Amino acid sequence: MKISRTLTLGSLAIAMILGGSVAPSAHAADALQLYAALDYSTDVATAFTAKTGIPVNVTALSTGPLLAKITAEKNNPQWGAYWADGAEPCAAFDLDKQLLHYKPKGAHLNAIGQKLAPKSGAYQVPGFTEMVGVVYNSSKVRKPTSWDDLASADFKNQVGMNNPSVSGPTYPFIAGLMEQLGSEAAMKTYLLKLKDNGLRAFDKNSKTLAALNTGVINVGLVQSSAAITEVVNYKAKPVAGLTPAVTYLAKTTVLPSCLAIDGKASAFQQDAAKKFADFVMTSEAVKIMIKSNTGDSLFWPTLLGNNPAAATTTMPSFTSGLIQVVDPYKYAPLQGAVQDWFTKNIA
Amino acid sequence: MTIFWMVIVSILVLPIILFLAVAFSPKLLDQGPEWFTFNSFKAAADPYFVRSIWHSFVMGVVSSILATAIALGVAWIVLRTNSAARKVWNLAIFALLLAPSYLIALGWERIFERAGVLNIAGIDLPFVRDLLYGPVGIAMILTFKGIPFAYLVISNAMRGLGEEFEQAVRVHGGSRIAAFKMMATLLLPALWSGIAIVFAESISDFGVASQLSSPGRYSVATFTLYKSVMSIPVSFPLCAAISIILLMLIVVALLAQSRALRGRSFRVLSGRTRPITRQKLSPLGSIASNVTIYVLLILTLGVPVFGAISASMIQGLGTVISNYQINFDNYIRVIKSPLLRTPLLFSAEAALMTATVAVILAAISSRMLVSTKNGPGKKFLDFFLLAAVGLPGIVFAIGYIFAYNLPLAQKYGFHLYGTVALLVLAYIATALPSTTRSLVGNMNQFQESLSEACRVHGSNGIKTWLTVVLPLISRPLLAAWCLTYCGTLLELPVSQILYPPGHAPLAVGIDHALGNYDFGGGTAMEVFAIISALIVVAIAFGLYEKLAPLGWKQLGRARS
């Protein structure tokens, strides 16, 4: 079968040559490998490269595929730094001894920043959003007032939320429910009550918002940044009958954005990642994140002396008594089982 | 041959095997503490998973049989009758192949959902909505998705089938229906290929499942699997165990196929094959055939187009009827954006390479699959080709990381992970199974004596391929090329996991836009991608019509 050999070899050669010509991409060895689920990360990386001369390869994906990739690479990690919303995955990595602990030089954190950053230096928290922003169509339903209110007749078949198995920021919300309701069992009872009232689960923020936009639901429990984006969008282009508004229920859980360094990466990667962490924890970087003007930019910085984007001012502040911080190290180990339960019983 | 096998093993077999091995041996790839365990199977035996696997199986069987049956009818109308609708269908088929499950499902949702089109028009059909969000809706959409695959396979085979067999039935007292049955029997290899392909595509389809199965709580295996892969923390051993069970379903499909075809010969394409004469339909038959095709087109193509329009051109549809307006804002915005152009060009280039290489490999593989020598190699290839269709892309992509991120490989300077080359190889491997299967029907019809005659009259193997085999299957090859191109252009799961930093393929960009609440922009990008692919397909077929020698083109052409 000389023929198949010739054909196979020939075609592979074509593939390789063409493949090579398309992408002489910077090799792992000479660039920081940043795995990021935050839209402003590319802008920050560009500024970092401009400042330090260290190139950054950004692999930009949502949290789910990003973590799947990291897990699949476990026997030979390729990432240098990981940056996404939610502290539980970082806590899980840390418990698994996968992270390099590091404390950036000269970062002055505000009160909540100090509360969110782990003392160990397992990861950095340059800012936070909240879980959840309750976005509701005020043309169709009244403003919900409490968690129990969502289970009332007024909201029958009206409420939708994200599936924590797919949506990265949603497990912290459930962890927050456990925290304030006092136990895992109480959280389950509550969600089952919502389900009896017609709660529907969608993949992630965008899918839940799509359901809201098309009238499938009229209340969406999503990340605060997504909720705010929704309101801003419809203010810019009003549509009769769809007037999204956001409210926050007691208690709302803080969702930190977390940057972690791979403990098993090469010296070069770790060194570059440390420099990157230093940069991220500066006002210069925070300004870039906000200026980047993506959905993710609607966060509150943890660095002293930085103001958030104007649209986020409705978010309840640390002093409002509305919000809570949960311990990711307490809830990370429960994540698998809770999500499993959610998939089987709620989704 | 050895090289062919090395390629197959490295791009197809190794990633699959490594991924599946994790089910038994998590420690092998650092995915758990055990070197050998059945724990993940215990976890997979959970009623929830078992139910979703069973659901997948049912959906696969129903949709594959329905899609193949419909495709057979359509192929007959289009190829064997003078029905006017046939020309429309030929144009529509690639659009159909391109329509992402997501848009098809979206279109149906927009019509039936609460506050959907029908609802606004004052028609409330809650039971239809319940059907849509359950097995019926999933099976329906998977069937629609499957029709073009089955059609390509069947129509290629039907083109090569002379009409003398049908005529023989008629002159021996058989009715038109009996003749149709005879034709169907002769087309069995293609029909079975169609069923196998649609079955595998259905059980691995993710778009429909993600759109419809979750809200309706009719869980199917792909979605369960996807959830497991994406869940935090992810358990690959569990995913692998589910995949293995999924593969067993495919073995069932393969066994059914080989049992049905055992020991029969369907070699009907030869030098004596004459162009067929189209049947003149009666006025009633003509109307019926046109209505059939158009209704089918509206259902399969009209609905997703509507979904695309509603998502990209209408603000606020579903909420209100009073002031919605159709505009092209999203398109204008997207076409100016570098977020569309660069990824579209990148994906088009990758799809071009993938299609070209995959078609060559598929030609070899399909020839091997139909060879009369029934060796273990053939069975092995058959299994892995189907396994690769049946395994959801996400699983395949993870297998690629396992295989090409091995410390061992990198130690010897084998840095493929994170390169465009690896992404393209994965695309090729993903495309190879369906591309191969789309050619099997034709290869099965190819009479061995035609290539033997070449060898005997002085041509070596390569020349024989180039001068006789390739021309004779040139049209199916072209169709397979287009199929692969279209399939690769919008491929998401493999792109997501394997794309090299800085070279985001189009599907990743679209997913990103959709995930960033830019539904209009994301859908507009999708529409642009589809249009660009249709243009490529049109160019490909146009070039074929212009450049191919007369003898190639008249193969399987019908006299009007």
Added chain:
Amino acid sequence: MSNGHLVKIKGARKNYGSLAALDGLSLTIEPGQFMVLLGPSGSGKSTLIRSLAGIEKIDSGSIFLDNQEVNRGPINVAPEKRNLAMVFQDYALWPHLSAFENVEYALQRRKLGKDASRKRVETALERVGLSTKGRNYPHELSGGEQQRVALARAIVADPALLLFDEPLSNLDADLRERLRIEISTLTREIGATALYITHDQSEAFALADKIGVINHGKLEQVDLPEEIYERPTNRFVANFTGIAGTFTGKVKRVSKTSCVVSLGEDQLKVRHTVGLEVGQGVDILIRPAATSFNRDSTNSLAATITDVAYRGRGYEHAIATKYGSLTGVFDTVSHPRGGRISVSIDPDRCIAFPTETK
């Protein structure tokens, strides 16, 4: 002298599973000789011709073309390097090429110039009477025309060995006869060695310089056509080369080449080729040419006419005797159905073989 191959096959063996298609077969074909292999379907003749062509490979034994071993163990000279051509049963014309291109294709190996090549193709098409059909595609030609193209394709490059795989079996009687003559003359004109396989004995006798009768992967007899007909070495050969009928009886007297067999009340004198003993049970295989309605003969039997068929130059009758029926009994005049008649048997053209014990 002939430019054909000398073909030698030694102990060729080929199994399909447990079935032996070739069972240690040996055969020599002299350069320029027209050899016909005659055998029923499944006898192995197709396997043999395909192994010679190089499209199949024998399991053991060896094949020589002009003393070059082309097929033994791992050696397998590719078909295209064997300098041969083949006419296939299903024609195997390439449907995407015109008649001209089909023929031209086989000439490419000679690497002639464009003009020379065109001339050769035109000549070849002319020789098979298709000079006006060169531009037609196979499906635009009749069955006979298609096989003619296949024939032109086979001869165009002056190969040293021509292989014919039942080339006439798909054609009607009239065409077969004409094409057979063309095959016979064209092959001899180009001087190639030829191997022709068929299950039709009349084709075999008409074409062959030599005939080989093959059964169960073995050659039963290889000889001149006349010898095969007159002196078949065994019952299978006799049976397969045309008989009018078979009678069963016992040997009464036996001499060196003939014997007298008793069939109940009658006796027949017949030939034998294998040793027989008095009292032994035998089957008498009677050639059609052995029978006539010659009333003077002593070697005759009473019979009834059961059927009569007009054959142009006379009539062929089917008759029934006490000991069995005979077909193809020729006479220039017709005898009415149901008429009683005496049929005489030429002792030289019927042969006794011992009855097979079952």
